[in-house]
Amino acid sequence: MSTFNIYMIGVGGQGIGLLSEVLLRAADHAGLTVKSVDTHGLAQRGGVVVSQLRIGADAFSPLIGAHDADLVVALERHEALRAADTALKENGTLIYYDTVWQPLPVRLGEVPEVSGEEVSNRCDRLRARLIRVFRPDLADARMQNIVVLARIQRLGLIQGLSAAHYRQAMQDLMDGTVLKRNMALFDDEGAAAEGISA
DSSP, X not given: OOOEEEEEEEETTSOHHHHHHHHHHHHHHTTOOEEEEXXXXXXXXXXXXXXXXXXXXXXXXXXXXTTOEEEXXXXXXXXXXXXXXXXXXXXXXXXEEOOOOOOHHHHTTSXXXXXXXXXXXXXHHTTOEEXXXXXXXXXXXXXXXXXXXXXXXXXXXXXXXXXXXHHHHHHHHOOHHHHHHHHHHHHHGGGXXXXXXX
8 A cells, every 4th residue: 555644633532542553553453554643733722633643664754744634523614614724635545434523613693504505515626525424413512523533434534444453452542331322333334324414
């Protein structure tokens, strides 16, 4: 596999760190060479959280250059648009959970809320594949990252990783009730494919 760049972005509290660690460990379980770096500075204040992960023997640094991400994973609509503007490469793929954690300027009425159409239009300009994920019956917003992870696995967005690799990674990082709930959601997500565009 040539180097595959994954740029993950969300808001503090959404679980980008866990999602990043699951992908890192899944790649490791698959025997792939992987480099990763996280930016957590504003995580506890509702600020932007970014993780970068590069898979492949030629990945000597974890940092992804501007507009060089093969796959962007976003857990919020505003951050999906931000990553499309800064990280996503032409003909890449953007997958995002369609929820809104309004940035302060939106809450103050200084700028309008980003629409799904804006995200779609930006991807069209980049000739990028867009995958919108939303599960209306999800009771716990902290599990949106697992819904996205399941969709990544179901669509085979990361070559060389199987469902078993993702499950192993989750078992490394969770236990007890938390593991059971997240694993059940991961395994069940295929049944919720209706209403989610790919």
